[in-house]
Amino acid sequence: MRQRVRKGLLIYSALMFPMTFFLLSPFVIVLSASQGVLNGSAMIFGLLLMFSVIGSRLFCGWLCPGGTVQDYISVANNRHWNSKFKNLAKYIIWLMWFSFIVFLWIHNWPIKANFLYFMDINIQYLIIYGIVMSIIYLFTLMTGRRGMCHSLCWMAPFMVIGETIADFLHIPRFRLKAKPDACVSCGKCSRICPMGLNIAEMVKSGRVDNTECINCLECVDGCPKKAIGFGICQKQ
Numbered sequence: 001m002r003q004r005v006r007k008g009l010l011i012y013s014a015l016m017f018p019m020t021f022f023l024l025s026p027f028v029i030v031l032s033a034s035q036g037v038l039n040g041s042a043m044i045f046g047l048l049l050m051f052s053v054i055g056s057r058l059f060c061g062w063l064c065p066g067g068t069v070q071d072y073i074s075v076a077n078n079r080h081w082n083s084k085f086k087n088l089a090k091y092i093i094w095l096m097w098f099s100f101i102v103f104l105w106i107h108n109w110p111i112k113a114n115f116l117y118f119m120d121i122n123i124q125y126l127i128i129y130g131i132v133m134s135i136i137y138l139f140t141l142m143t144g145r146r147g148m149c150h151s152l153c154w155m156a157p158f159m160v161i162g163e164t165i166a167d168f169l170h171i172p173r174f175r176l177k178a179k180p181d182a183c184v185s186c187g188k189c190s191r192i193c194p195m196g197l198n199i200a201e202m203v204k205s206g207r208v209d210n211t212e213c214i215n216c217l218e219c220v221d222g223c224p225k226k227a228i229g230f231g232i233c234q235k236q
């Protein structure tokens, strides 16, 4: 039931994406920053960072429209796309992108807030939307399960920063909990993880913290031995 609700939310979010795109766009942030504007995307990303201090990456697993598209593309390419190097790529890209935005904000200071900046759905908007969707589609097709989340996502670093702040300050946040004694090493959790994480190995080690985990709870609901739980708690 929980996974049906999650998938329903993801599909709804994907259907709404043509309307919400300007609130989640890295390009529109750059465009607005170049004109001295703090737009809706910048505000939403800031809110996501704050939310992740408690909610970790629940947004990625339950609401991200780009994630939904990737989950459906993985039918065509279900390969695992998860390694330190592949995951590192998004932080390098993010750092360059975010540094450029900060540069533009400083250059155009004082900046003014305009939540609805670029909201008009016109031809320019549709072209940008089409380009971004094509990148998500093709990149995931070439890489594998949520390849975009692992290597290119411009939003994930904000949430990982939020998680890191929570752990550093010992703030309880949403996380998985392992029950290693209940695990029979069947490997089902790793097979169904949309992020391609080796969650079975993590459960056995008793440490299920991983910044790539999107808190979708597929592993929790799929485990036949109920060896994975979840809750809001501090880092152990």
Ligand code: SF4
Pocket (backbone or CB within 6 Å): 182, 183, 184, 185, 186, 187, 188, 189, 190, 199, 200, 203, 222, 223, 224, 225, 226, 227, 228
């Ligand atoms: S599905 Fe459950 S029992 Fe099987 S490996 Fe994963 S945690 Fe262990």
Ligand code: SF4
Pocket (backbone or CB within 6 Å): 061, 176, 192, 193, 194, 195, 196, 197, 199, 212, 213, 214, 215, 216, 217, 218, 219, 220
């Ligand atoms: S480890 Fe579990 S909760 Fe995390 S992404 Fe994989 S299936 Fe989802």
